[in-house]
Amino acid sequence: MSSFQGFPRGLFEFFTELQADNSKVFWQTNKHRYEHDVRTPMHALLSELTDEFGPLRMFRPNRDVRFSTDKSPYKLWTGATSEARAVGGVGYYLEVSATGIVTGYGAMLMVPEQLRRYRAAIDNEKSGSQFEELVDSLAERSLSVSHGAEDPLKTAPRGYTANHPRIRHLRWKGAAVIQEWPKDDWMHSPRTLDAIRRV
Template structure:
Protein backbone atom coordinates (compact mmCIF):
# COMPACT_ATOMS: atom_id res chain seq x y z
CA UNK A 1 0.00 0.00 0.00
CA UNK A 2 1.27 3.47 -0.89
CA UNK A 3 2.39 5.85 1.84
CA UNK A 4 1.18 8.89 -0.12
CA UNK A 5 -0.24 11.62 2.11
CA UNK A 6 -0.56 14.45 -0.39
CA UNK A 7 1.72 16.96 -2.09
CA UNK A 8 3.46 19.33 0.34
CA UNK A 9 3.18 23.10 -0.26
CA UNK A 10 6.92 23.12 -0.96
CA UNK A 11 6.35 21.15 -4.17
CA UNK A 12 4.35 24.02 -5.64
CA UNK A 13 6.64 26.75 -4.31
CA UNK A 14 9.64 24.93 -5.78
CA UNK A 15 8.15 25.17 -9.27
CA UNK A 16 7.05 28.76 -8.69
CA UNK A 17 10.68 29.56 -7.97
CA UNK A 18 11.86 27.60 -11.00
CA UNK A 19 9.54 29.66 -13.19
CA UNK A 20 11.40 32.77 -12.05
CA UNK A 21 14.87 31.27 -12.21
CA UNK A 22 15.14 28.28 -14.52
CA UNK A 23 18.84 27.75 -14.00
CA UNK A 24 21.22 25.04 -12.87
CA UNK A 25 22.16 27.25 -9.93
CA UNK A 26 18.57 27.36 -8.67
CA UNK A 27 18.12 23.63 -9.22
CA UNK A 28 21.29 22.69 -7.38
CA UNK A 29 20.47 25.01 -4.49
CA UNK A 30 16.99 23.50 -4.16
CA UNK A 31 17.65 19.91 -5.24
CA UNK A 32 16.80 18.51 -1.82
CA UNK A 33 13.43 20.26 -1.93
CA UNK A 34 12.69 18.74 -5.34
CA UNK A 35 13.78 15.28 -4.26
CA UNK A 36 11.87 15.21 -0.96
CA UNK A 37 8.87 17.46 -1.61
CA UNK A 38 8.11 16.87 -5.31
CA UNK A 39 9.80 13.74 -6.66
CA UNK A 40 9.28 11.44 -3.67
CA UNK A 41 5.59 12.38 -3.14
CA UNK A 42 4.96 11.94 -6.88
CA UNK A 43 6.46 8.45 -6.73
CA UNK A 44 4.19 7.58 -3.81
CA UNK A 45 1.22 9.11 -5.64
CA UNK A 46 1.86 6.93 -8.68
CA UNK A 47 2.14 3.85 -6.50
CA UNK A 48 -1.29 4.64 -5.07
CA UNK A 49 -2.77 5.00 -8.55
CA UNK A 50 -1.23 1.71 -9.66
CA UNK A 51 -3.50 -0.13 -7.26
CA UNK A 52 -6.22 0.31 -9.92
CA UNK A 53 -4.51 1.57 -13.07
CA UNK A 54 -1.53 0.70 -15.29
CA UNK A 55 1.94 1.77 -14.13
CA UNK A 56 2.94 5.33 -14.94
CA UNK A 57 6.49 6.48 -15.60
CA UNK A 58 7.93 9.81 -14.61
CA UNK A 59 9.19 12.21 -17.23
CA UNK A 60 12.80 13.22 -16.74
CA UNK A 61 13.08 16.73 -15.25
CA UNK A 62 15.55 17.99 -17.84
CA UNK A 63 14.25 19.55 -21.04
CA UNK A 64 15.50 18.34 -24.42
CA UNK A 65 16.86 21.61 -25.77
CA UNK A 66 18.67 20.25 -28.82
CA UNK A 67 16.14 21.55 -31.33
CA UNK A 68 14.58 24.33 -29.27
CA UNK A 69 15.29 28.05 -29.24
CA UNK A 70 14.37 28.00 -25.55
CA UNK A 71 17.44 26.68 -23.76
CA UNK A 72 15.91 26.66 -20.28
CA UNK A 73 17.33 23.49 -18.74
CA UNK A 74 14.39 22.18 -16.69
CA UNK A 75 10.72 21.41 -17.12
CA UNK A 76 8.44 23.64 -15.05
CA UNK A 77 6.46 20.64 -13.87
CA UNK A 78 6.76 17.06 -12.70
CA UNK A 79 4.56 14.48 -14.39
CA UNK A 80 4.07 10.92 -15.54
CA UNK A 81 2.38 8.93 -18.29
CA UNK A 82 1.25 5.36 -18.77
CA UNK A 83 2.40 5.55 -22.41
CA UNK A 84 5.93 5.38 -23.79
CA UNK A 85 4.93 6.74 -27.17
CA UNK A 86 4.75 10.45 -27.91
CA UNK A 87 2.57 9.67 -30.91
CA UNK A 88 0.20 6.75 -31.03
CA UNK A 89 -0.37 6.14 -27.35
CA UNK A 90 -3.69 5.82 -25.55
CA UNK A 91 -3.43 6.12 -21.81
CA UNK A 92 -3.28 8.23 -18.66
CA UNK A 93 -1.30 11.33 -17.76
CA UNK A 94 -0.77 13.50 -14.68
CA UNK A 95 1.38 16.53 -13.91
CA UNK A 96 1.98 19.02 -11.11
CA UNK A 97 3.26 22.57 -11.46
CA UNK A 98 3.14 25.84 -9.54
CA UNK A 99 -0.55 26.36 -10.33
CA UNK A 100 -1.90 22.98 -9.25
CA UNK A 101 -2.56 19.56 -10.76
CA UNK A 102 -3.67 18.42 -14.22
CA UNK A 103 -4.64 14.96 -15.41
CA UNK A 104 -5.73 13.47 -18.73
CA UNK A 105 -6.87 10.29 -20.45
CA UNK A 106 -7.04 9.42 -24.13
CA UNK A 107 -5.01 9.85 -27.31
CA UNK A 108 -3.14 13.15 -27.16
CA UNK A 109 -1.76 12.81 -30.70
CA UNK A 110 -2.74 10.01 -33.09
CA UNK A 111 -0.32 8.32 -35.45
CA UNK A 112 -1.18 8.17 -39.14
CA UNK A 113 -2.57 4.64 -39.07
CA UNK A 114 -4.62 5.47 -35.98
CA UNK A 115 -6.08 8.53 -37.67
CA UNK A 116 -7.23 6.37 -40.56
CA UNK A 117 -9.01 3.96 -38.20
CA UNK A 118 -10.39 6.76 -36.05
CA UNK A 119 -11.88 8.54 -39.06
CA UNK A 120 -13.30 5.31 -40.47
CA UNK A 121 -15.03 4.67 -37.14
CA UNK A 122 -16.33 8.25 -36.95
CA UNK A 123 -17.70 7.82 -40.48
CA UNK A 124 -19.45 4.57 -39.52
CA UNK A 125 -23.12 5.17 -38.76
CA UNK A 126 -23.16 3.15 -35.54
CA UNK A 127 -19.64 3.68 -34.18
CA UNK A 128 -19.56 7.36 -35.09
CA UNK A 129 -22.93 7.98 -33.48
CA UNK A 130 -21.74 6.14 -30.37
CA UNK A 131 -18.71 8.42 -30.19
CA UNK A 132 -20.80 11.56 -30.59
CA UNK A 133 -23.32 10.48 -27.96
CA UNK A 134 -20.48 9.56 -25.61
CA UNK A 135 -18.97 13.04 -25.91
CA UNK A 136 -22.31 14.55 -24.91
CA UNK A 137 -22.58 12.30 -21.86
CA UNK A 138 -19.02 13.03 -20.78
CA UNK A 139 -19.47 16.77 -21.26
CA UNK A 140 -22.48 16.60 -18.94
CA UNK A 141 -20.14 15.11 -16.33
CA UNK A 142 -17.68 18.01 -16.80
CA UNK A 143 -15.33 15.68 -18.70
CA UNK A 144 -15.38 17.14 -22.22
CA UNK A 145 -13.53 15.28 -24.96
CA UNK A 146 -11.13 17.59 -26.79
CA UNK A 147 -9.07 17.29 -30.02
CA UNK A 148 -5.79 16.69 -28.23
CA UNK A 149 -2.39 18.23 -28.71
CA UNK A 150 -2.64 19.34 -32.34
CA UNK A 151 -5.06 21.79 -33.88
CA UNK A 152 -7.86 20.16 -35.91
CA UNK A 153 -7.74 20.31 -39.68
CA UNK A 154 -9.38 23.37 -41.18
CA UNK A 155 -11.25 21.21 -43.66
CA UNK A 156 -12.76 17.73 -43.60
CA UNK A 157 -10.05 15.27 -44.75
CA UNK A 158 -10.17 13.97 -48.33
CA UNK A 159 -12.53 11.08 -48.92
CA UNK A 160 -15.28 12.36 -46.62
CA UNK A 161 -18.25 14.54 -47.43
CA UNK A 162 -17.85 18.19 -46.52
CA UNK A 163 -21.33 18.13 -44.99
CA UNK A 164 -20.68 14.95 -43.01
CA UNK A 165 -22.85 14.87 -39.84
CA UNK A 166 -19.71 14.38 -37.76
CA UNK A 167 -17.41 16.61 -39.77
CA UNK A 168 -15.95 18.26 -36.68
CA UNK A 169 -14.70 14.93 -35.31
CA UNK A 170 -13.26 13.93 -38.69
CA UNK A 171 -11.00 16.99 -38.47
CA UNK A 172 -9.51 15.94 -35.13
CA UNK A 173 -5.97 14.56 -34.74
CA UNK A 174 -6.46 13.34 -31.19
CA UNK A 175 -9.18 12.67 -28.63
CA UNK A 176 -8.46 13.32 -24.98
CA UNK A 177 -10.12 14.35 -21.74
CA UNK A 178 -8.12 16.89 -19.75
CA UNK A 179 -9.06 17.85 -16.21
CA UNK A 180 -7.28 20.89 -14.80
CA UNK A 181 -7.59 21.25 -11.03
CA UNK A 182 -6.90 24.98 -10.91
CA UNK A 183 -5.39 26.46 -7.79
CA UNK A 184 -3.54 25.08 -4.80
CA UNK A 185 -6.51 23.58 -3.03
CA UNK A 186 -6.24 22.07 0.44
CA UNK A 187 -7.06 18.55 -0.73
CA UNK A 188 -3.87 18.55 -2.82
CA UNK A 189 -1.99 18.31 0.47
CA UNK A 190 -3.90 15.16 1.48
CA UNK A 191 -4.40 11.64 0.16
CA UNK A 192 -7.75 12.81 -1.25
CA UNK A 193 -5.92 13.75 -4.44
CA UNK A 194 -5.68 10.05 -5.30
CA UNK A 195 -9.46 9.67 -5.33
CA UNK A 196 -9.88 12.89 -7.31
CA UNK A 197 -7.65 11.62 -10.10
CA UNK A 198 -9.11 8.12 -10.00
CA UNK A 199 -12.58 9.61 -10.41
CA UNK A 200 -11.49 11.40 -13.59
CA UNK A 201 -9.87 8.29 -15.02
CA UNK A 202 -12.85 6.10 -14.19
CA UNK A 203 -15.13 8.71 -15.75
CA UNK A 204 -12.97 8.74 -18.89
CA UNK A 205 -13.14 4.96 -19.34
CA UNK A 206 -15.84 5.15 -22.07
CA UNK A 207 -13.48 7.21 -24.23
CA UNK A 208 -10.51 4.92 -23.63
CA UNK A 209 -12.64 1.85 -24.35
CA UNK A 210 -13.98 3.32 -27.60
CA UNK A 211 -10.46 4.23 -28.73
CA UNK A 212 -9.08 0.83 -27.78
CA UNK A 213 -11.81 -0.95 -29.76
CA UNK A 214 -12.06 1.22 -32.85
CA UNK A 215 -8.60 2.80 -33.14
CA UNK A 216 -6.15 0.67 -31.18
CA UNK A 217 -2.40 1.15 -30.81
CA UNK A 218 -0.28 2.40 -33.65
CA UNK A 219 1.56 -0.21 -35.69
CA UNK A 220 3.93 2.25 -37.28
CA UNK A 221 4.92 4.92 -34.77
CA UNK A 222 8.39 4.67 -33.30
CA UNK A 223 8.41 8.19 -31.89
CA UNK A 224 8.94 8.05 -28.18
CA UNK A 225 8.47 10.13 -25.09
CA UNK A 226 11.50 10.42 -22.86
CA UNK A 227 9.94 9.58 -19.50
CA UNK A 228 12.19 7.69 -17.18
CA UNK A 229 11.41 4.97 -14.76
CA UNK A 230 10.83 6.06 -11.23
CA UNK A 231 14.40 5.08 -10.49
CA UNK A 232 15.31 8.66 -11.41
CA UNK A 233 16.61 10.19 -8.22
CA UNK A 234 17.89 13.55 -9.31
CA UNK A 235 18.10 15.94 -12.23
CA UNK A 236 21.79 15.28 -12.58
CA UNK A 237 21.23 11.82 -14.04
CA UNK A 238 21.17 11.58 -17.81
Protein backbone atom coordinates in the same frame (compact mmCIF):
# COMPACT_ATOMS: atom_id res chain seq x y z
CA MET B 1 -2.36 3.79 5.68
CA SER B 2 -1.32 5.25 2.32
CA SER B 3 2.21 6.63 2.05
CA PHE B 4 0.75 9.43 -0.10
CA GLN B 5 -0.69 12.20 2.05
CA GLY B 6 -1.11 14.84 -0.64
CA PHE B 7 1.26 17.16 -2.44
CA PRO B 8 3.22 19.47 -0.12
CA ARG B 9 2.92 23.23 -0.52
CA GLY B 10 6.63 23.14 -1.34
CA LEU B 11 5.88 21.44 -4.68
CA PHE B 12 3.82 24.38 -5.91
CA GLU B 13 6.31 26.87 -4.50
CA PHE B 14 9.20 25.06 -6.19
CA PHE B 15 7.59 25.27 -9.65
CA THR B 16 6.59 28.91 -9.12
CA GLU B 17 10.21 29.79 -8.31
CA LEU B 18 11.55 27.62 -11.16
CA GLN B 19 9.34 29.53 -13.58
CA ALA B 20 10.95 32.78 -12.40
CA ASP B 21 14.49 31.35 -12.63
CA ASN B 22 14.70 28.35 -14.95
CA SER B 23 18.47 27.98 -14.74
CA LYS B 24 20.99 25.29 -13.89
CA VAL B 25 22.19 27.40 -10.97
CA PHE B 26 18.69 27.49 -9.44
CA TRP B 27 18.23 23.76 -10.08
CA GLN B 28 21.53 22.75 -8.48
CA THR B 29 20.89 24.99 -5.48
CA ASN B 30 17.35 23.63 -5.01
CA LYS B 31 17.70 20.03 -6.16
CA HIS B 32 17.09 18.79 -2.60
CA ARG B 33 13.70 20.56 -2.68
CA TYR B 34 12.82 18.83 -5.95
CA GLU B 35 13.70 15.45 -4.42
CA HIS B 36 11.77 16.09 -1.18
CA ASP B 37 8.76 18.13 -2.37
CA VAL B 38 8.25 16.86 -5.93
CA ARG B 39 9.84 13.49 -6.68
CA THR B 40 9.14 11.73 -3.37
CA PRO B 41 5.40 12.54 -3.11
CA MET B 42 4.91 11.89 -6.83
CA HIS B 43 6.46 8.42 -6.49
CA ALA B 44 4.24 7.75 -3.47
CA LEU B 45 1.15 8.70 -5.49
CA LEU B 46 2.17 6.56 -8.48
CA SER B 47 2.78 3.54 -6.26
CA GLU B 48 -0.77 3.90 -4.93
CA LEU B 49 -2.20 3.98 -8.47
CA THR B 50 -0.13 1.17 -10.02
CA ASP B 51 -2.25 -1.79 -8.86
CA GLU B 52 -5.38 -0.35 -10.45
CA PHE B 53 -3.98 1.43 -13.51
CA GLY B 54 -0.76 -0.43 -14.27
CA PRO B 55 2.76 0.96 -14.13
CA LEU B 56 3.03 4.74 -14.48
CA ARG B 57 6.42 6.14 -15.41
CA MET B 58 7.47 9.55 -14.21
CA PHE B 59 8.82 12.06 -16.73
CA ARG B 60 12.37 13.35 -16.34
CA PRO B 61 12.58 16.97 -15.14
CA ASN B 62 14.89 17.99 -18.00
CA ARG B 63 13.45 19.43 -21.21
CA ASP B 64 14.60 18.22 -24.62
CA VAL B 65 15.76 21.54 -26.08
CA ARG B 66 17.49 20.20 -29.21
CA PHE B 67 14.73 21.26 -31.61
CA SER B 68 13.12 24.01 -29.55
CA THR B 69 13.61 27.77 -29.69
CA ASP B 70 12.90 27.82 -25.93
CA LYS B 71 16.18 26.68 -24.34
CA SER B 72 15.02 26.73 -20.70
CA PRO B 73 16.44 23.49 -19.31
CA TYR B 74 13.69 22.26 -16.93
CA LYS B 75 10.02 21.40 -17.15
CA LEU B 76 7.70 23.61 -15.09
CA TRP B 77 5.71 20.56 -14.06
CA THR B 78 6.08 16.96 -12.99
CA GLY B 79 4.09 14.17 -14.52
CA ALA B 80 3.67 10.54 -15.39
CA THR B 81 2.13 8.36 -18.08
CA SER B 82 1.19 4.72 -18.53
CA GLU B 83 2.26 4.84 -22.18
CA ALA B 84 5.84 4.57 -23.40
CA ARG B 85 5.11 6.23 -26.77
CA ALA B 86 4.28 9.93 -27.00
CA VAL B 87 2.91 9.46 -30.53
CA GLY B 88 0.57 6.55 -31.25
CA GLY B 89 0.06 5.50 -27.65
CA VAL B 90 -3.19 5.30 -25.72
CA GLY B 91 -2.93 5.63 -21.97
CA TYR B 92 -3.24 7.54 -18.72
CA TYR B 93 -1.59 10.90 -18.10
CA LEU B 94 -0.98 12.92 -14.94
CA GLU B 95 0.60 16.38 -14.56
CA VAL B 96 1.17 18.61 -11.52
CA SER B 97 2.41 22.20 -11.80
CA ALA B 98 2.26 25.48 -9.91
CA THR B 99 -1.22 26.04 -11.35
CA GLY B 100 -2.81 22.71 -10.38
CA ILE B 101 -3.36 19.14 -11.54
CA VAL B 102 -4.28 17.68 -14.94
CA THR B 103 -5.35 14.08 -15.49
CA GLY B 104 -6.16 12.46 -18.79
CA TYR B 105 -6.73 9.29 -20.74
CA GLY B 106 -6.62 8.69 -24.45
CA ALA B 107 -4.46 9.24 -27.52
CA MET B 108 -2.72 12.61 -27.39
CA LEU B 109 -1.40 12.25 -30.97
CA MET B 110 -2.28 9.40 -33.32
CA VAL B 111 -0.01 7.76 -35.87
CA PRO B 112 -1.34 7.67 -39.50
CA GLU B 113 -2.85 4.15 -39.32
CA GLN B 114 -4.48 4.91 -35.96
CA LEU B 115 -5.83 8.18 -37.34
CA ARG B 116 -7.23 6.39 -40.41
CA ARG B 117 -9.15 3.93 -38.18
CA TYR B 118 -10.36 6.74 -35.91
CA ARG B 119 -11.68 8.80 -38.85
CA ALA B 120 -13.39 5.73 -40.38
CA ALA B 121 -15.15 5.15 -37.04
CA ILE B 122 -16.22 8.81 -36.81
CA ASP B 123 -17.45 8.70 -40.42
CA ASN B 124 -19.57 5.62 -39.71
CA GLU B 125 -23.09 6.68 -38.73
CA LYS B 126 -23.45 4.21 -35.84
CA SER B 127 -20.01 4.46 -34.21
CA GLY B 128 -19.67 8.17 -35.02
CA SER B 129 -22.98 8.92 -33.30
CA GLN B 130 -21.94 6.77 -30.32
CA PHE B 131 -18.72 8.79 -30.05
CA GLU B 132 -20.69 12.05 -30.00
CA GLU B 133 -23.06 10.66 -27.35
CA LEU B 134 -20.05 9.64 -25.24
CA VAL B 135 -18.49 13.10 -25.59
CA ASP B 136 -21.79 14.71 -24.48
CA SER B 137 -22.19 12.25 -21.59
CA LEU B 138 -18.68 12.97 -20.31
CA ALA B 139 -19.25 16.73 -20.64
CA GLU B 140 -22.28 16.41 -18.34
CA ARG B 141 -19.87 14.97 -15.74
CA SER B 142 -17.46 17.91 -16.28
CA LEU B 143 -15.04 15.71 -18.22
CA SER B 144 -14.10 17.28 -21.52
CA VAL B 145 -12.86 15.28 -24.51
CA SER B 146 -10.11 17.22 -26.25
CA HIS B 147 -8.33 17.00 -29.60
CA GLY B 148 -5.09 16.02 -27.88
CA ALA B 149 -1.65 17.54 -28.26
CA GLU B 150 -2.02 19.27 -31.64
CA ASP B 151 -4.56 21.73 -32.97
CA PRO B 152 -7.25 20.25 -35.24
CA LEU B 153 -6.94 20.59 -39.01
CA LYS B 154 -8.26 23.90 -40.33
CA THR B 155 -9.96 22.15 -43.27
CA ALA B 156 -11.62 18.79 -43.82
CA PRO B 157 -9.22 15.84 -43.98
CA ARG B 158 -8.66 14.33 -47.41
CA GLY B 159 -11.62 12.19 -48.46
CA TYR B 160 -14.18 13.99 -46.29
CA THR B 161 -16.43 16.95 -47.05
CA ALA B 162 -16.50 20.19 -45.09
CA ASN B 163 -20.24 19.73 -44.41
CA HIS B 164 -19.86 16.25 -42.87
CA PRO B 165 -22.16 16.03 -39.80
CA ARG B 166 -19.18 15.13 -37.58
CA ILE B 167 -16.54 17.29 -39.28
CA ARG B 168 -15.41 18.75 -35.94
CA HIS B 169 -14.19 15.37 -34.71
CA LEU B 170 -12.89 14.28 -38.11
CA ARG B 171 -10.44 17.20 -37.99
CA TRP B 172 -8.89 15.97 -34.73
CA LYS B 173 -5.45 14.26 -34.64
CA GLY B 174 -5.97 12.86 -31.15
CA ALA B 175 -8.76 12.23 -28.65
CA ALA B 176 -8.33 12.36 -24.89
CA VAL B 177 -10.53 12.85 -21.83
CA ILE B 178 -9.02 15.68 -19.78
CA GLN B 179 -9.76 16.82 -16.22
CA GLU B 180 -8.09 20.01 -14.95
CA TRP B 181 -8.17 21.21 -11.34
CA PRO B 182 -6.83 24.67 -10.45
CA LYS B 183 -4.53 24.70 -7.41
CA ASP B 184 -6.55 24.21 -4.22
CA ASP B 185 -5.97 23.35 -0.56
CA TRP B 186 -7.40 19.82 -0.96
CA MET B 187 -4.35 18.94 -3.05
CA HIS B 188 -2.28 18.95 0.15
CA SER B 189 -4.36 16.08 1.54
CA PRO B 190 -5.05 12.39 0.74
CA ARG B 191 -8.20 13.58 -1.09
CA THR B 192 -5.90 14.09 -4.09
CA LEU B 193 -5.48 10.33 -4.50
CA ASP B 194 -9.25 9.79 -4.29
CA ALA B 195 -9.96 12.53 -6.87
CA ILE B 196 -7.44 11.20 -9.38
CA ARG B 197 -8.56 7.59 -8.92
CA ARG B 198 -12.25 8.55 -9.33
CA VAL B 199 -11.63 10.39 -12.64
